[in-house]
Amino acid sequence: MTGLVLSAVTRAFDHPVPRTVLGGVDLTIAQGEFVSLVGPSGAGKTTLLRIIAGLDSGYGGSLAWQGARPRLGVVFQEPRLVPWLGLLDNLLLVGGPESVDRARALLGAVELGDCDSALPGQLSGGMQRRAALARALLVEPDFLILDEPLISLDAALAERMRRLLNDFWRKRRTTTLLITHNLAEAVELSTRVAILSPIERRVVADCALPPPDPRLSGDPMVAAALQDLRRMTRSWPVPDPAEAAPDRAG
Amino acid sequence: MSQPAGAPTIGLGAHWYRLLSVIALLALWQAAASGLADPALLPSPLATFEAGYEALRAGELLYHVGATLARVAVAFGLAMLIGTAIGIALGRSPVLDHFFNGWLVIGLNLPALVTIVLCYIWFGLSEAAAILAVTINKVPTVAAILREGAKALDPALFEMTRVFEVKPLRVLARVVLPQLAPSLMAAARAGLALTWKIVLVVELLGRPNGVGFQIRSFFNFFDIASILAYSLAFIGAVVAIEVLLLQPIDRQLGKWRRA
Numbered sequence: 057m058t059g060l061v062l063s064a065v066t067r068a069f070d071h072p073v074p075r076t077v078l079g080g081v082d083l084t085i086a087q088g089e090f091v092s093l094v095g096p097s098g099a100g101k102t103t104l105l106r107i108i109a110g111l112d113s114g115y116g117g118s119l120a121w122q123g124a125r126p127r128l129g130v131v132f133q134e135p136r137l138v139p140w141l142g143l144l145d146n147l148l149l150v151g152g153p154e155s156v157d158r159a160r161a162l163l164g165a166v167e168l169g170d171c172d173s174a175l176p177g178q179l180s181g182g183m184q185r186r187a188a189l190a191r192a193l194l195v196e197p198d199f200l201i202l203d204e205p206l207i208s209l210d211a212a213l214a215e216r217m218r219r220l221l222n223d224f225w226r227k228r229r230t231t232t233l234l235i236t237h238n239l240a241e242a243v244e245l246s247t248r249v250a251i252l253s254p255i256e257r258r259v260v261a262d263c264a265l266p267p268p269d270p271r272l273s274g275d276p277m278v279a280a281a282l283q284d285l286r287r288m289t290r291s292w293p294v295p296d297p298a299e300a301a302p303d304r305a306g
Numbered sequence: 307m308s309q310p311a312g313a314p315t316i317g318l319g320a321h322w323y324r325l326l327s328v329i330a331l332l333a334l335w336q337a338a339a340s341g342l343a344d345p346a347l348l349p350s351p352l353a354t355f356e357a358g359y360e361a362l363r364a365g366e367l368l369y370h371v372g373a374t375l376a377r378v379a380v381a382f383g384l385a386m387l388i389g390t391a392i393g394i395a396l397g398r399s400p401v402l403d404h405f406f407n408g409w410l411v412i413g414l415n416l417p418a419l420v421t422i423v424l425c426y427i428w429f430g431l432s433e434a435a436a437i438l439a440v441t442i443n444k445v446p447t448v449a450a451i452l453r454e455g456a457k458a459l460d461p462a463l464f465e466m467t468r469v470f471e472v473k474p475l476r477v478l479a480r481v482v483l484p485q486l487a488p489s490l491m492a493a494a495r496a497g498l499a500l501t502w503k504i505v506l507v508v509e510l511l512g513r514p515n516g517v518g519f520q521i522r523s524f525f526n527f528f529d530i531a532s533i534l535a536y537s538l539a540f541i542g543a544v545v546a547i548e549v550l551l552l553q554p555i556d557r558q559l560g561k562w563r564r565a
Contacts (some may be wrong), residue, residue, distance in 0.1 A: 109469045128469050136466040140484045140562035149480055150470040175562050195470060 058198040058231045059122035060085045060108065066116035067103050077103045079257030080117065083250055087122070088229040090268070092242030093259075094285070095252035101235045102133055104252070105203050108233065126231070129197030131205040135184035137176040143187045144172040151194040162190040165220055167213070181208045186217065193224060200232040206241065214241075221245060222270050239289070243282045244271050251288060261288055349531035358535030366520075371539055374505055374516040377433075381440035382501045386494065388441070389448025393493075394486070396449065397456020410453075413446030418504045422511060431512040440504045447500060448493040455489025487559040494552060502544055 060083075067078040077100040085091045095101050106112040107119060109130055137146045147159035163169055166186035176184050189205050202221075206214040222245055225232060236242050242249045245268055251261040265281055332351050339350040349357070361367035396403045396410070422439040429435035459482065467477045483490075509518025517540050524532045 109465075111465050111469065127471070130466075130469045132462075132466065134462065136462050138463060138481060138484075141480065145480075149467075149476065150472055177562070191470075 058126040064117035090232040092234040092246040099254040126198030129192035133203045135188040142173040357531035385444035389445040393449040393452025397453040451493040
């Protein structure tokens with residue numbers, strides 16, 4: 057069991073100015089779910105990731121894992137690759153030398169098969185991000201956390217990476233939390249979409265979707281869900297950048 | 307060595323300038339030696355090389371330079387190991403840093419001669435006392451340099467290794483030490499220069515062999531040619547360590563920065 061229950065999670069910072077980032081987040085993620093947490097920049101998505109990943113203990117409320125603490129796979133917003141290690145060595149750092157074959161296969165899956173020995177500094181931001189995705193999948197996590205993993209990829213590549221994530225989830229049913237501000241991406245991949253409001257600073261809507269097995273484009277139910285979610289987020293003072301410029305190249 | 311693209315051209319190649327500089331130094335030395343009434347006060351380059359060759363042929367030069375280098379190697383290794391451990395601990399723990407900062411300042415400012423004399427008094431004129439004195443002198447320098455390096459370690463990479471539960475030894479070898487490489491090299495360079503100078507004093511005051519011991523003997527006999535010959539031989543050995551050992555390591559460690 058690798059479910060997660062967040063109850064009334066709050067987080068405030070004193071510096072540089074006192075501010076509340078999370079104002080009582082309630083969120084339950086059951087074993088095998090693919091949950092997307094959607095909110096605009098500054099809504100506290102990454103803060104919540106750090107709390108869940110165990111990197112920030114200064115929060116209020118409670119966080120409880122169902123069962124033992126799971127093995128995590130995390131894609132941070134920045135790739136966080138070790139700059140002096142080649143891509144394969146970056147993967148082996150977390151997977152151990154015994155995972156070399158799977159590491160090579162995963163680099164191939166994220167279309168970096170010919171970059172085994174390339175140093176991160178020699179690659180574009182999008183390539184580094186894909187290597188970080190391969191690293192997170194390599195550890196065969198019980199709980200996968202993805203913080204805007206596809207943000208700097210061009211539209212076609214992002215589509216292929218979404219398919220990869222969907223394949224991975226369908227095969228393993230790894231409990232997954234995707235943090236994104238792209239509603240369409242969230243709806244395409246998830247079994248549930250939770251909306252983190254930048255005004256209330258908590259989850260204000262939780263929308264269950266049919267399992268993406270895989271999600272068919274043009275599914276009327278999906279179109280309706282997307283429309284509902286868009287209506288919900290339209291009144292936010294911070295515009296959703298993904299809606300304004302959906303095809304970011306990188 | 308090839309000129310990097312865009313570097314200002316300086317006429318002759320860099321090698322030639324180095325060679326000219328050595329020749330100029332020798333000429334200056336020769337001129338100074340010729341100008342003095344008593345050649346024993348400053349022997350000419352030739353007389354010095356003759357003295358050196360004589361010592362080399364007799365086997366004395368290699369024996370004494372070897373003894374000194376062995377002391378340098380042991381004291382240097384110990385000081386790097388202990389100083390690095392202390393430096394990392396101070397750099398990573400603000401509590402330890404605040405507590406021990408004063409001790410470090412004392413260590414950095416303690417005159418080498420005091421440590422040497424005290425070690426000989428407390429532990430006798432032994433090899434262990436000599437090595438201990440040199441090590442104590444160098445540890446604070448290494449610790450101070452490594453402390454700054456450890457403070458600058460990238461927290462984002464530590465967080466990454468934490469969430470992926472990377473084994474501590476692997477984190478040390480693949481994430482921590484490579485980040486500390488510039489500090490380690492700086493400490494090694496500063497340390498090596500300091501160590502061999504202190505080793506000579508240690509030998510002069512209380513060892514039966516080594517370059518320092520020889521210099522004291524030559525001082526007693528007013529043998530300036532041999533003093534200069536031993537000094538040159540030793541400088542040659544230290545430069546060889548720099549060129550053949552430290553510089554290649556430096557180039558290897560800096561590869562990823564140039565990528």
